[in-house]
Amino acid sequence: MTTTQEPLTNRSASEEHNYPTLLRIGHKYVTTLGQRLAVGGFRGPQDIAVSPDGSYYVLNRGSANLQQVPRTRYVRVNIEDEGYENDIVPEIDGLVLSEGDDRLPSPVMCVLDCAATLFNTDERANAVVAINTSGETIGVWGESGDGPGHLNGPSGIALDADENLWVVNSRDHRVQHFTRDGKYLGGFGELGNQPGQLNHPWGISVDPVDGTLVVADWHNSRVQRFSTDGTAMQIIGSPGTGVGELDHPSGVVVDRYGDIYVADRNNHRVLMFNWRGNFIESFRGDATINPRGISRLMGNPDILRQRDNIINLDREKRLKYPTSVRVDNEGRLFITDTGRYRVQIYEKLCRVLQPHEVEDAALHVDPGLN
């Protein structure tokens, strides 16, 4: 069952804030990108970067050959026709990463800045890799260590309103602030399970409404909100498998209304909380086969027969180890469904209520009669 966490600081309705009141209509399933393929598909997709021009960059970690070391590989996807353009693979020291190249073996998460540069963390190389969307490497920065500005198993990465980067250090439980070319600006965090402490954090998102930071506190199975100076503000979710509970959350994203989507990775679902930290709804996956997948199946009579004999096809549409969640300006939600080689897309439906349209909360004492 859900356990509602007491906010650490007062984020109740009476607080002065800019979060709109919403009439929640729901989420509409839109489509599924990708299929199990090392070429023209995904293998080990970790995250997706959303571009304003309608292109999406899916960050892959798996190799074509399961026996080989993983490598960094983006796939550019066009949502309109589900077209796959060329792979984008970083080039380091004049050498494009090839199969078996272990220089950037462990990409974790990525973001796209306003200048169309992709930034991704690499948790073993202890690096942030910047490449442009044509695949040219702009820079690789990061120094291994536990000190200020050092990287230690970097995972989550997010841009703030000033186009600076927040980077999560999974291995020393810290969150650090950098310019896009790697200049250290500040940071906070320490190991523990008390409020404000972290245990192997993973994803991070900047709340677009108030600029606070929301961090997936992975091994504590919760999400925490911090001010940019590191003050703990809120704990969202608690460990478990029940309603509103989290089991090792990985990705997290806050949309323009302050709603928090969390990739509840080991529960194979995505949860949404409102800005107060209350659980609102969950997503378990609704995947459909896209035209490319259909074309693929049509070439394989035996698989068509096998599929015709399947008893429970429900399993196929469900999320499996969803790793990241992202949103775009159109109100779409992207779930990187790592264990199923795909990205599932939803569209948020809601209406922002004007103050005159909704009863004043201050007068309201939850009668629950209607």
Add this chain to the structure above:
Amino acid sequence: MTTDTSTDVALVGHLMRRAGFALPAHELERLAEKSYEGLVDDLVDFEKFDPVEMHFLERYHSEFADGEGWTPLRIMYRMINSKRPLQEKMALMWHGVFATGSAKVTNGPMMSQHYEMLREFAVDNFAEILKRLSRDPAMLFWLDQQTNHATAVNENWGRELLELFSMGVGNYTEEDVRDCARAYTGWTIDQVIPRYPFGQQGGSFVYRNDDHDDGEKSFLGHNGDFNGDDIVDIIVDHPATAQFVGREIHNFFVSDQPVQSEIDAIAGAFTANGGDIREVMRTLFNSDFFKEAKFTRVRNPVEFIVGTVHLTDELRDPYEYGLHELPQKSTLMGQQLLNPPTVEGWHTGKEWIDSALLMERVNFAVERIGNQDAPGVEKMVDRVASGREWIEPAEILDAALYELGALELGSKSRTALLDEVGTNNPLRCDGANRKQYEAAILETFQLITASREYQLG
């Protein structure tokens, strides 16, 4: 702990190499504070120790979330880190006995389910193990049970159950095979979701009553409308099954050479305990013939690799890079996890050794042990080097053998090794000579792992 209840380090080394994986002397010394019987109880009653935390492996190898290629890596990671080594070792043994291969099954999740089943029921009652096995989707597909119909019997599973998974040839007739197979008609799996486009999913056992032959069967002198579980109950009561389990356990845990009196002892424990494998193992490890059977087996590649990695104390943290190489190494040494060559499993003993495979083994061990940056190597070198002023070459060798788990070398290897590495003079251990001295220790470690004796365990 008093010295009365402590155990000889060499004996603990032997116990751990067999019931678990090789350990360095400093870990053996810690274990040796307990009585031998207490150690055996810790091994066989392993549920008192926590299972390995798998979250970090799943996170730092998140490319494997699809479950298709990563089960061997998962298995090896657990072997390296487990506080329940016997559970991992028994699973490996059953994997060789109930050899099911991914080459035919071609379903990663199903093969994973299969191995997890072997682990979960590793020391259960043998009847229970066989009943789980007969419901295991990978096994059912491996032996064509989906084509074993009431109207058209496929004997593959029925035959191998008797021949390779329990009694062995010579203990039943062709009619028994036939009726055994009939009893399993209708035991099948549902259609799995194919790999395209979103990846494979595991299968599940299905019993189809309408495809089951419910006529009278005659099996090993018993008559009745038998279903699969009735067959298992009859099999497990048969003395040939106790002998079979005795042979398999003897081969895996005691010696490459079968010794009938020892097999009889294991079979006796099987019968006396109603087929409870946990009690069989407890009896075995406490028996004198087990304790005396040091270095009488060629270590299989997985034991060889995990044991060596235990000595170097590497790859305990899944963030450490290189874990994915271990299953590949095992394959190169002739043991591809989840893909035994045939339903007979791997051929053991001297068949692990041929020119290409032996080169892989020697080069792997020498390279690993030669890495002084590995924490385990650093520690072992330091333990040999510390607290001395002078040392004789023979002392280095003895100390190194001890650090690697109280190993033994034959006289020829000793002489050869000392002649090549040793100067004839004692080495000064401190000050400026410390580097040279440490290099001599490291070289000694490497040559020991290059020896014939190191292939054994």
Add this chain to the structure above:
Amino acid sequence: MTSTNSIVNGGNNRADPVLVVLQLSGGNDVLNTVVPYGDGLYYDFRSTTGIAEDQVIHLDDHFGLHPEMGPIKDLWDRGDVAILNGIGYPEPDRSHFRSMDIWHTAEPEKIISDGWLGKVIRDLDPDKHNVCTGVSFGTGLPRAMYLSGTPAMSVAQLEGYGLLTSMAGEKQRRALNAFTRMYTPEEIDEQSTLMDHIGQTGLDAMAGADMLRAAPDHYTSTVEYASDPLSQSLRGIAQVHLSGIGTRVFYAQIGGFDVHGNEVNMQTELWANVSRSVSDFFADLREHGADEEVVMLVFSEFGRRVRDNGNGTDHGSGGGAFLIGSNVNGGFYSDYPSLDPSHQLNGDLHFNNDFRSLYSSVLDQWLQLNPSPIVNGTFDQFEHIVSPLAS
């Protein structure tokens, strides 16, 4: 087992026919390798991956080679390439692993572990005189060459190959001395059978490694191989063969043929690579007057679907194979399987030649071995597909 060096000691042992097996891993798309451009159905089924008629290298008025196979066409024009159409086995298996095992063990019905080339090595060298009778280039010994009790060598690359390679210089030399002494069998060992077995195997491995590592020492060639792994493997094979240590069976492999997606680009790269490597290899042998001594068998575990999947093709059956060499009698062998939907096998080309017929032909006509025990049965041969090595 006797010591390895005795019969080959630096001598030039090139009197016997040599077989090189080249494995194309992943399932080569035969339809886009030997292209039936004269068949309209081909373009119907290959709407996105089909190769236009004017790009195909025409062999006759119906079939042609992939555009990147020019160097193979040159060998074809010399009469050195036999193309075997519709090669496969009954009840095709579309698993890479199982199908590869079937080709490796020459046994499609039962799951067995003995490799067909392992048996070849056994029959060529029954007394185990030469641990290098079979040499594989690549990672690990392929199952085809594995036979319990029959030694074979596996080389990643000749340079730096050997035992105790993680040690260096003086230290390695000392270690190898110690290794030799530690492994030399001695009857007084307590467990002498087992210890002698390990000892002899270790000494064989060391002797074999020494022979292989020394193979390039006296090799010179004007042929400049490319730097890709297959070219380097074939160069290594040329070096080992020309060194005269008496290797009779070589194995090389190249992966990546599993073109579910991006087939057009991937096949272009792969066949450019294979064509150049193979052509360089035979040019090298010709330069050394050794081209008549070697026959190369090129195979893949299966073919691919007739209909493409949008930008690639999925696993199918009915593959194709090549036999290449001066002593090969070039040309097409057997009919190309029909693309007519009513003749297809569940969307695949229907195989019309058992791969064991090909094996049997090579074993009997080239290596002069009795094929039956090696291929687990008796199969019709392709008549006169290869001429025996002139003695």
